[in-house]
Amino acid sequence: MIRNIIQEYKEIFLYSLIALFVGIIIGGIDALFGKVLLKITQFRGEHAILLVPFLPIAGLSITFLYSYFSKESIKGMTLVFQTGHGDKERIPKMLVPLIIFTTWITHLFGGSAGREGVAVQLGATVAHTIARKLIFLNNPRILLVIGMAAGFAGLFQTPIAATFFALEVLVSGVFLYEALLPALVASYTASMTSHLLGLEKFSIDLPNTLTFSSELLFKLVLLGIIFGVVGGIFALLLNLCKNKLTILIENPMKRIFMGGCILSLLFLLLHSGRYCGLGTNLIQFSLMGEQIYQYDWLLKLLLTVLTLSVGFQGGEVTPLFSIGASLGMVLGSLLGLPVTLVAALGYSAVFGSATNTLLAPILIGAEVFGSQNTIYFIIVCAFAFIFNGNKTIYTAQKRFNFFTNENIKL
Amino acid sequence: MIRNIIQEYKEIFLYSLIALFVGIIIGGIDALFGKVLLKITQFRGEHAILLVPFLPIAGLSITFLYSYFSKESIKGMTLVFQTGHGDKERIPKMLVPLIIFTTWITHLFGGSAGREGVAVQLGATVAHTIARKLIFLNNPRILLVIGMAAGFAGLFQTPIAATFFALEVLVSGVFLYEALLPALVASYTASMTSHLLGLEKFSIDLPNTLTFSSELLFKLVLLGIIFGVVGGIFALLLNLCKNKLTILIENPMKRIFMGGCILSLLFLLLHSGRYCGLGTNLIQFSLMGEQIYQYDWLLKLLLTVLTLSVGFQGGEVTPLFSIGASLGMVLGSLLGLPVTLVAALGYSAVFGSATNTLLAPILIGAEVFGSQNTIYFIIVCAFAFIFNGNKTIYTAQKRFNFFTNENIKL
Numbered sequence: 001m002i003r004n005i006i007q008e009y010k011e012i013f014l015y016s017l018i019a020l021f022v023g024i025i026i027g028g029i030d031a032l033f034g035k036v037l038l039k040i041t042q043f044r045g046e047h048a049i050l051l052v053p054f055l056p057i058a059g060l061s062i063t064f065l066y067s068y069f070s071k072e073s074i075k076g077m078t079l080v081f082q083t084g085h086g087d088k089e090r091i092p093k094m095l096v097p098l099i100i101f102t103t104w105i106t107h108l109f110g111g112s113a114g115r116e117g118v119a120v121q122l123g124a125t126v127a128h129t130i131a132r133k134l135i136f137l138n139n140p141r142i143l144l145v146i147g148m149a150a151g152f153a154g155l156f157q158t159p160i161a162a163t164f165f166a167l168e169v170l171v172s173g174v175f176l177y178e179a180l181l182p183a184l185v186a187s188y189t190a191s192m193t194s195h196l197l198g199l200e201k202f203s204i205d206l207p208n209t210l211t212f213s214s215e216l217l218f219k220l221v222l223l224g225i226i227f228g229v230v231g232g233i234f235a236l237l238l239n240l241c242k243n244k245l246t247i248l249i250e251n252p253m254k255r256i257f258m259g260g261c262i263l264s265l266l267f268l269l270l271h272s273g274r275y276c277g278l279g280t281n282l283i284q285f286s287l288m289g290e291q292i293y294q295y296d297w298l299l300k301l302l303l304t305v306l307t308l309s310v311g312f313q314g315g316e317v318t319p320l321f322s323i324g325a326s327l328g329m330v331l332g333s334l335l336g337l338p339v340t341l342v343a344a345l346g347y348s349a350v351f352g353s354a355t356n357t358l359l360a361p362i363l364i365g366a367e368v369f370g371s372q373n374t375i376y377f378i379i380v381c382a383f384a385f386i387f388n389g390n391k392t393i394y395t396a397q398k399r400f401n402f403f404t405n406e407n408i409k410l
Numbered sequence: 411m412i413r414n415i416i417q418e419y420k421e422i423f424l425y426s427l428i429a430l431f432v433g434i435i436i437g438g439i440d441a442l443f444g445k446v447l448l449k450i451t452q453f454r455g456e457h458a459i460l461l462v463p464f465l466p467i468a469g470l471s472i473t474f475l476y477s478y479f480s481k482e483s484i485k486g487m488t489l490v491f492q493t494g495h496g497d498k499e500r501i502p503k504m505l506v507p508l509i510i511f512t513t514w515i516t517h518l519f520g521g522s523a524g525r526e527g528v529a530v531q532l533g534a535t536v537a538h539t540i541a542r543k544l545i546f547l548n549n550p551r552i553l554l555v556i557g558m559a560a561g562f563a564g565l566f567q568t569p570i571a572a573t574f575f576a577l578e579v580l581v582s583g584v585f586l587y588e589a590l591l592p593a594l595v596a597s598y599t600a601s602m603t604s605h606l607l608g609l610e611k612f613s614i615d616l617p618n619t620l621t622f623s624s625e626l627l628f629k630l631v632l633l634g635i636i637f638g639v640v641g642g643i644f645a646l647l648l649n650l651c652k653n654k655l656t657i658l659i660e661n662p663m664k665r666i667f668m669g670g671c672i673l674s675l676l677f678l679l680l681h682s683g684r685y686c687g688l689g690t691n692l693i694q695f696s697l698m699g700e701q702i703y704q705y706d707w708l709l710k711l712l713l714t715v716l717t718l719s720v721g722f723q724g725g726e727v728t729p730l731f732s733i734g735a736s737l738g739m740v741l742g743s744l745l746g747l748p749v750t751l752v753a754a755l756g757y758s759a760v761f762g763s764a765t766n767t768l769l770a771p772i773l774i775g776a777e778v779f780g781s782q783n784t785i786y787f788i789i790v791c792a793f794a795f796i797f798n799g800n801k802t803i804y805t806a807q808k809r810f811n812f813f814t815n816e817n818i819k820l
Contacts, residue, residue, distance in 0.1 A: 005799045012796075086815075139813045160788055176812045177583050177768075181796045208782070358587075359769075363788070371784035372618070374776055378570055386422075386591045389415045402586045403549045 012181050015142055019182035022130060022143065023150045023189025026123045030154030030190060031197035033100050033122070037115055040108045041277050048273035051109050055267070056260030058109035062102040063252050063311055070094035076313075077117055080124045081396030084144050084170045090132065091125045102313040110267050110276035111307040112300065113314025116155055120166075120315070123151020123190075142179050145170070149183040154190035157201035161363035162187045165355075171407070172356050172392075173400035202280075204287055208372040209338055219335050220345075220376060224383025226331065227324060227346055231353025232388035234301055234320065239395060241309035252311055259310025266303060275303045279322025286325035286343040297327035316393050317351055324350030344369045345380045352381045353388035356397060361385075422591050425552055429592035432540060432553065433560045433599025436533045440564030440600060441607035443510050443532070447525055450518045451687050458683035462520035465677070466670030472512040473662050473721055480504035486723075487527055490534040491806030494554050494580045500542065501535045512723040520677050520686035522714040523724025526565055530576075530725070533561020533600075552589050555580070559593040564600035567611035571773035572597045575765075581817070582766050582802075583810035612690075614697055618782040619748055629745050630755075630786060634793025636741060637734060637756055641763025642798035644711055644730065649805060651719035662721055669720025676713060685713045689732025696735035696753040707737035726803050727761055734760030754779045755790045762791045763798035766807060771795075 044051050066074045073079070073095040082088040103118045127147025131140030145166050153162035163183045167176045195201065210216060249255040267276050274281065279300055285292050304319040328346025332339035344365065352361030358381060365377030390399070399408045454461050476484045483489070483505040492498040513528045537557025541550030555576050563572035573593045577586045605611065620626060659665040677686050684691065689710055695702050714729040738756025742749035754775065762771030768791060775787030800809070809818045 008800065141813055160785075171812065173585050173587050174810065174812055175583050175585060177795075178811060178813055180792065184792065366784055366788070372782045374781035374784040375570075378773070378776070382590065382594065385587075390418065400584065401588060402581065402584055403551055403588055 011138070015146070015179070015182035016185045018134070018143065019146050019186035020189055022127050022146060023186035024193050026126055026147060026150040026186070027154040027190035027193025028197060029122055029126065030119050030151060031194040031199045033118065034115065034155050034194065034199045036104060037107060040104055041280070044108055044110055044277060045273070048110060048276060049268065052264045052267050052273060052276065055109040055111060055264035056257045058105050059256035059260035059310065059312060060253060062105055062313060063256050065098060065102060069098055073098050076121055077394055078396040080121055080144070080148065081170060081394055083124070083128060084141060085396070085398065086141060091128055093125065093129055095125050096122045099313060106307070106312040106314050107277050110264065110273060111312040111314065112275055112277065112279065112304040112319060113307050113312055114278060114316045114318040114320070115314060116152055116317035117315025118313070119151035119155040120148045121151070123147040123149070123154070142182065145176055145179045146182050146186045150186040150190035153187035154194040157191045157195055157199070158364055158367035159184065159187035159191045161360050161367050164363055165357060165360035168357050168359055169355065169394065169397065171398045171400050173402065203368050205370040206341055206344055206373060210341070210376065217379070219337060220379045221383050223331060223335070223342065223345060224349060224380040225387045227327070227349035227380065228353040228384035228387030229389070230297070230301070230323065230327060231320070231350045231384060232391040234305065234323065234350070234354045235391035235393045236389070237305045238308060238316070238393055241305055245309050256311040259306060263303065263306060263310070270299060275300050278318040280318065282322040282326045283347065286329040287340050289340060292326050292329045294330055297323045297330070300326065316354065320351040320354050321347045324348065341373065341376070345376060348377055349380045349384035353384040354393050356385070356388060356390070356392035356394070358382065358385040421548070425556070425589070425592035426595045428544070428553065429556050429596035430599055432537050432556060433596035434603050436536055436557060436560040436596070437564040437600035437603025438607060439532055439536065440529050440561060441604040441609045443528065444525065444565050444604065444609045446514060447517060450514055451690070454518055454520055454687060455683070458520060458686060459678065461518060462674045462677050462683060462686065465519040465521060465674035466667045468515050468519040469666035469670035469720070469722060470663060472515055472723060473666050475508060475512060479508055483508050486531055487804055488806045490531055490554070490558065491580060491804060493534070493538060494551060495806070495808065496551060501538055503535065503539055505535050506532045509723060516717070516722040516724050517687050520674065520683060521717040521722040521724065522685055522687065522689065522710065522729060523717050523722055524688060524726045524728040524730070525724060526562055526727035527725025528723070529561035529565035530558045531561070533557040533559070533564070552592065555586055555589045556592050556596045560596040560600035563597035564604040567601045567605055567609070568774055568777035569594065569597035569601045571770050571777050574773055575767060575770035578767050578769055579765065579804065579807065581808045581810050583812065613778045615780040616751055616754055616783060620751070620786065627789070629747060630789045631793050633741060633745070633752065633755060634759060634790040635797045637737070637759035637790065638763040638794035638797030639799070640707070640711070640733065640737060641730070641760045641794060642801040644715065644733065644760070644764045645801035645803045646799070647715045648718060648726070648803055651715055655719050666721040669716065673713065673716060673720070680709055685710050688728040690728065692732040692736045693757065696739040697750050699750060702736050702739045704740055707733045707740070710736065726764065730761040730764050731757045734758065751783065751786070755786060758787055759791045759794035763794040764803050766795070766798060766800070766802035766804070768792065768795040
């Protein structure tokens with residue numbers, strides 16, 4: 001028995017040691033990717049009118065790059081999930097430069113998209129590629145999971161949320177505890193590395209100003225349900241639009257060009273660029289209590305869905321944060337609750353419901369807004385998770401139902 | 411698709427509605443069980459010298475009651491797990507009065523044991539018995555899980571921790587999300603019911619006085635590892651002692667009588683009754699900063715293991731809380747950290763490592779000590795979970811390994 005324990009821990013320590021190095025590498029790539037992206041965002045913010053009209057052309061270049069260098073890589077997150085599930089052998093290495101570069105292009109010309117999907121994909125690909133070279137490892141998929149955690153952590157510098165995200169996202173209902181320690185190690189290393197390389201962490205310490213009552217509980221549950229439904233709708237629309245548009249306009253060049261034309265027009269007409277890019281502007285406005293329009297969340301949602309559906313690149317998480325925060329701001333004042341706290345709750349919960357995860361959003365709440373309000377994040381995120389209609393932006397995510405013993409594709 | 415969603419939610423709402431009633435019933439039974447237990451504990455505290463010598467006779471009566479009314483019920487928690495896994499059809503109804511009554515006897519005469527195992531067993535049995543009568547339900551096992559949550563919640567009034575405990579404990583690595591909403595409903599109802607019936611919640615609001623640094627992180631990791639090893643040793647010793655003693659002394663009457671003799675002697679000799687019962691005295695001392703001996707945790711551990719191994723009844727969790735808290739107090743002053751906070755961390759983490767759960771102890775931390783220190787509970791409990799040597803006090807618990815796709819018996 002003692003021998004079994006030693007054997008098991010020997011393996012965990014081996015993976016953790018590798019995780020240390022993998023974390024540094026991925027943290028470094030994240031820092032490069034993230035810092036350039038922020039520069040691009042700032043530059044686009046200052047020259048939106050000059051840049052956004054070129055969105056259709058930017059789209060053509062993205063589609064061309066993928067079709068020239070690696071057609072398969074366009075599947076992005078789906079490749080990560082399939083490899084994680086063991087249904088696929090490997091992820092093409094070309095995915096890493098492609099996704100980084102095309103995300104930069106998307107953002108430079110004002111597409112509404114995120115960045116974490118990029119970080120998770122590059123983390124997973126780098127770690128899995130390394131793992132396949134280390135033939136003495138029993139299971140390279142453990143390193144893929146570690147890489148996902150490190151990618152997320154390096155970008156957002158929320159190592160605990162990143163760890164649990166990677167552990168819970170592949171199969172809803174299943175936790176990959178075998179990877180817990182190495183994923184924590186990689187996340188902390190990636191997070192510290194990117195921080196030392198000058199990528200800043202976004203965090204705001206929100207005081208706990210609420211007192212618990214049954215009225216508050218009722219309002220929190222209501223918020224959870226609304227955030228859940230909105231996240232579910234985002235996931236539903238994204239999948240629906242992607243599918244419909246692929247059928248409607250078969251040629252990807254035509255699709256991204258036409259989409260780009262419509263988008264660049266909308267971006268400029270609707271508050272001249274307010275809904276371009278990551279949406280950090282909306283997050284800032286919400287959490288600082290500045291001007292948020294009632295419809296901000298809806299426009300950001302629709303424009304992000306359209307941007308990603310026609311073939312532009314980038315993640316979904318930061319837009320989800322901004323949709324949740326700006327919706328939270330509106331709901332907070334409707335319900336007579338502190339608006340910044342409700343914005344923070346929305347920030348986490350809409351992300352959780354759209355990705356069909358529960359622990360990651362709660363921990364995002366703790367790591368970005370301080371752990372003093374954790375109990376509210378737990379309640380809101382739990383109800384958001386329950387009421388997302390079992391939708392998810394990750395079409396390759398699976399769900400395990402313990403009572404029927406079935407793996408269900410979501 | 412919309413139809414699927416409606417169908418699924420109809421079922422969830424049905425279970426949640428039933429959970430409302432089940433929660434009230436279980437909360438009521440919990441209140442009765444818990445209040446009498448506290449009276450007994452107080453009474454024994456005042457008359458230890460008169461009562462503890464009768465422990466061997468009390469033991470005989472316990473063994474007699476089980477052998478007379480329901481031999482099978484002695485398996486207790488194992489029955490709950492097997493039924494939860496779907497390996498068994500039903501739990502005998504007699505389990506409920508038997509476990510309640512024999513736990514009272516154990517505590518009246520000074521055995522060192524807990525109470526939550528009792529609450530979880532009675533909750534599971536009551537809910538599952540009801541579910542088997544409601545033939546229109548697709549899956550009575552969902553109600554068993556709900557009952558476990560309600561039992562735990564009614565006794566400790568920590569509804570969120572109770573919910574996640576029930577969801578994560580059956581199979582480590584698998585979360586029973588299908589039961590999330592009904593389990594939350596049942597937990598809140600049970601918790602409110604027992605509270606209204608006069609059972610008090612134990613909670614202390616601990617301020618957050620630490621500032622994060624790499625030195626603190628190192629100390630937290632170290633604490634987590636120590637708590638993890640101690641919880642693992644508790645589980646290991648309990649299983650080992652139970653098995654060895656069953657082989658060594660085949661007759662259960664003889665076993666409990668001889669064990670009772672040795673125990674009553676030890677209880678009286680070692681600080682005259684300090685290690686009897688739940689161990690709430692040690693928790694009180696630790697969290698109030700009163701006198702705790704360096705060896706308190708060790709003696710409480712050994713005496714609890716012995717009490718439960720020879721056949722006395724009760725749970726393990728409250729003794730685990732007290733072992734963790736008194737060990738935490740010692741470690742806190744060794745490491746130069748605020749002792750009450752470290753006691754609180756030990757309270758949660760030793761429970762988590764011995765039960766092989768991760769979310770329940772973190773949430774216990776948030777619900778008992780306030781959520782302002784959640785980030786520390788996450789780190790310490792995660793490392794305790796990793797370093798418990800994969801031991802668990804629940805011998806029927808399974809573990810799911812995603813990477814090998816195997817169910818492993820722990």
